[in-house]
Amino acid sequence: MSENCIFCKIVSGQVKSQNVHEDDDCVAFKDLNPQAPTHLLVVPKKHIPSLAAAVSGDEALLGRLQGAIRAIAKSQKLDSYRVVTNIGRMAGQSVDHLHYHVLGGRRLGWPPG
Numbered sequence: 001m002s003e004n005c006i007f008c009k010i011v012s013g014q015v016k017s018q019n020v021h022e023d024d025d026c027v028a029f030k031d032l033n034p035q036a037p038t039h040l041l042v043v044p045k046k047h048i049p050s051l052a053a054a055v056s057g058d059e060a061l062l063g064r065l066q067g068a069i070r071a072i073a074k075s076q077k078l079d080s081y082r083v084v085t086n087i088g089r090m091a092g093q094s095v096d097h098l099h100y101h102v103l104g105g106r107r108l109g110w111p112p113g
């Protein structure tokens with residue numbers, strides 16, 4: 001847990017969130033500012049500032065997160081969806097705790113802005 005990290009506070013329950021999934025590794029909850037009819041954030045319980053900051057010991061966790069994303073998308077009945085993680089301010093990262101956006105429920109343009 002990292003002090004002053006909003007997603008650590010969501011993981012610990014200090015800050016309320018609309019959770020759709022929780023397991024030993026991660027929590028998934030609705031984004032406060034949704035960009036699509038379904039917009040979830042999948043967040044590891046471990047504080048990792050971004051994918052770029054993950055270390056080799058995190059590889060198994062990263063793999064399990066991908067599995068959780070797949071299961072969550074299925075439970076949300078998404079067949080087409082996008083999984084995004086922003087790394088760094090220029091890419092739009094605003095919260096320095098690794099998170100995967102799961103977006104679906106509308107046609108998604110490409111390339112992203």
Ligand code: AMP
Pocket residue numbers: 006015017030031032033034041085086092093094095096
């Ligand atoms: P990013 O800009 O890629 O770092 O994504 C951060 C996301 O977290 C944004 O889409 C925000 O809307 C979302 N967000 C920030 N605070 C909260 C919160 N307390 N509950 C739910 N979503 C949040």
